[in-house]
Amino acid sequence: MEQDQRHELGVFLRSRRERITPADVGLPSTGRRRTPGLRREELALLAGISATWYTYLEQARDIRTSEQVLSALATALRLDRHEREHLFRLAGHASAAETDDEPLAAEAAAVPLLLQPHPAYIIGASYDVLSHNQAADELFPNLTAVRGRRPNFVRWVFTEPAARDVLVDWAPEARGLLARLRTLAGKHPAHPRFTRLIDELHDASPEVREWWPRYDVQTRHGGRKRLRPPGRGVTEFAYTAFHLAEQPDQTLVIYAEG
Structure with a gap:
């Protein structure tokens, strides 16, 4: 995956993370936040992945993501079908439809x-x-x-x-x-x-x-x-x-x- 594509993936993930509030996913409010939306570690917990690994994705590090991880992120971020397919394409996967991962609300x-x-x-x-x-x-x-x-x-x-x-x-x-x-x-x-x-x-x-x-x-x-x-x-x-x-x-x- 090229650097520009990795950067675009990180920007897309951050934009979707910032539009979800803790209340949207049943998390308690923890006071004033410096940035809108969920924190990186909160999203990582919801998706069942490492917070460090997720941070690398947003930072456009040169890492490979599996379809299982992408599907978990798509579910946690509440992506619709078009957003989900966009996420998979940015990450270098042809389609989200072929994954056999199971979603979790x-x-x-x-x-x-x-x-x-x-x-x-x-x-x-x-x-x-x-x-x-x-x-x-x-x-x-x-x-x-x-x-x-x-x-x-x-x-x-x-x-x-x-x-x-x-x-x-x-x-x-x-x-x-x-x-x-x-x-x-x-x-x-x-x-x-x-x-x-x-x-x-x-x-x-x-x-x-x-x-x-x-x-x-x-x-x-x-x-x-x-x-x-x-x-x-x-x-x-x-x-x-x-x-x-x-x-x-x-x-x-x-x-x-x-």
Whole structure:
């Protein structure tokens, strides 16, 4: 992508960010602001991407953006069809129509932010993390520290070394999570979002290669689990899962100690 095109992309993103107020997406007012609209870090949280990565986009840095990231930004910015297609073209992608990413309403994306300091996130059908708050970032290290694609909770559990430390009972937790992914994949046969993730997990994890043929199935649910937050000892958390009314495959998960 040429420098002029990157500059135009940054200008377009900033113009759309500045037209959205915190109230538009359910965020509380934090007093006087130096610039109109959402702050960069607020938009990044709504889109489920790194604030630094988003800042680079507005600054016209020479970085490549995936269709998943662009789709998340388009949803958070409330772009209409024409604006969405313009965003994709500026970023060097031919069309927004071919992406298989799942959108999240801006009002729903704001909910985890309102639940701070309780760790909370919204996951999609294939466990992509669509929105999260700072407490979730702190409880699950490196969950959202990805570039060019949406973070994914199953990928984190099976490929992130920190997951085996945070999840005290890693093996049963991981097996249950894989069983729930299996159930959801059955609802979306041959969907590329699932097939790519499952292939990636098989390549990366010997446990997945061992457990997947067993064909365990589960549904998403709440419960209790033992976690080891970074810098602390083992702590028991209760967690609750709520399905979004208009998108039943999308789930809000909230954690509370005790």
